Amino acid sequence: MKTLHHYRKSVLTVIAVGLLATISISCDDDDDDFWDAFIPETDKEATSAQIQGYVFYPALQPASDENVARLKVPSGFKVTKFAEGMGKPRILATSEKGHVYASDREAGIVMMLMDTNGDGVADDKKTVANIKQVHGLYIHDGKMYMAAVKEVFMAGINADGTLGQPRMLISDLPDGGQHPNRTLAFGPDKKMYISVGSTCNACPEPNPENATLLRAEADGSNRKVFAKGLRNTIGFGWHPETAELWGMDHGIDWLGDDEQKEELNQIKQNADYGWPYIYGEGKYNPGDRPKGDTTYQQYLQKTTLPSLTYQAHSAPMAMTFYTGSQFPQDYRNDAFVAMRGSWNRSSPVGYKIARVHFENGKPVRFDDFVTGFTVDNNKAHFGRLVGVAVHSDGSLLFSDDTNGVIYRVAYQ
Incomplete structure (x- = not known):
């Protein structure tokens, strides 16, 4: 049962499950034994939890020169606008020839940008594809692959960067929800x-392809579930040295300000990452019990836990490994993640670009890379970030779909 008392800026949500007792669970408590003691393994005993939850959307300010000047990056770096007036740019893709592509899901278009004079600002923009709800973009073998909700398209890339007529490869991906x-x-x-993300916040999915990473041939054939239990892994990629697959998964909402943490997973074939029953460092989700006679402990034993976790509700979006030569050597083969920012938290977190520092091919920590998008004492923001990509010149590009800006980070 969920009860909401709505105010202008926040919503207090109380979730109570069970009939016998009400147990107050602190969302700051990281002790698994604490959680295990109050969440029974089977449904023969009542489960009861009271959790405070919030809705807080910071107000939107423009990406003015004054606001952009407040952005903070490490010493030696500079962040500027690469393009603006872009509508709602989402995922970015870049070509070796310097073409920059951005999807706009709401407009149903793919845009192409070029910086023809090399001054760090795009001076040529055109629409190169019209596909309803297009979102994912990826360049492979001289072709552009584009994902909508239920479809995947492929188009050839012409010499000038424009796209040929898109051809549908897949038409039956699961519904979006x-x-x-x-x-x-x-x-x-x-x-x-x-x-393919989940259709819900936390629920058993009737379609086995939801909350998964799928794998198929380049023509879309032979599609199979590669890994499951992934609530919404928008950003993923392969480490340039080890070829191991890593992805950032979105945590469950309505478990409090500090739960569920976002997960960085090493994604392996046939692995189960726990959603919706197990999350974080092996915690039980009180709202969903494993099916049949399976206990939480039994499900935990077959769950692959994250390699690193990140502040809950930061909303990780696109992720890319840095393979350029412009940044200092220490950045090479590290990953950058666009943290879109929270809405399900009393004070905002995210709204930044984070760096995942790798050592010997393994992630060891998250570092801030671009911060400062929240202003007015965290009551407002001027950017919720989505796409991130390495430009052919070695700079880092990232998109904001609230003010229609694509930013560029360069090392001076």
């Missing part, structure tokens, strides 16, 4: 990988 933002990429095995 709560998470319709499909993304796709090609791995070292030359196979197509497609992320």
Whole structure:
């Protein structure tokens, strides 16, 4: 049962499950034994939890020169606008020839940008594809692959960067529901990988392809579930040295300010990452019990836990590994993640670009890379970030779909 008392800026949500008792669970408590003691393994005993939840959307300010000047990056870096007036740019893709592509899901278009004079600002923009609800973009073998909610398209890339007529490869991906933002990429095995999010916040999915990463041939055939239990892994990619697959998964909402943390997973074939029953460092989700006679402990034993976690509700979006030569050597083969920012939290988090620092091919920590998008004492923002990509000149590009800006980070 969920009760909401709505105010202008926040919603207090109390979730109570069970009939016998009400147990107050602190969402800051990271002790698994604490959670295990109050969440029974089977439904022969009542489960009861009271959790405070919030809705807080910071107000939107323009991406003015004054606001952009407040952005913070590490010493030696500079962040500027690469393009503006872009509508609602989402996922970015870049070509070796310097073409920059951005999807606009709401407009149903793919745009192409060029910086023809090399001054760090796009001076040529055109629409190169019209596909309803297009979102995911990826360039492979001289072709552009584009994912909508239920479809995947492929188009040839012309010499000038424009696209040929899109050809549909897949038409029957699962319905979108709560998470319709499909993304796709090609791995070292030359196979197509497609992320399909869950239809809900937390629920058993009737379609086995929801909350998964799918793998198919380049022509869309032979589609199979590669990994499951992934609530919404929009950003994923292969480490340039190890060829291991990594992805950022969105945590469950309505578990409080500090739960569920976002997950960085090493994604392996046939692995189960726990959603919706197990989350974070092996915690039980009180709202959903494993099916049949399976206990939480039994499900935990077959769950692959994350390698790193990140502040809950930061909303990780696109992720890319840095393979350029412009940044200092220490950045090479690290990953950048666009953190869109929270709405299900009393004070905002996210709204930044984070760096995932890798050592010997393994992630060891998250570092801030671009911050400062929240202003007015965290009551407002001027950017919720989505796409991230490495430009052919070695700079980093990222998109904001609230003010229609694509930003560029360069090392001076």
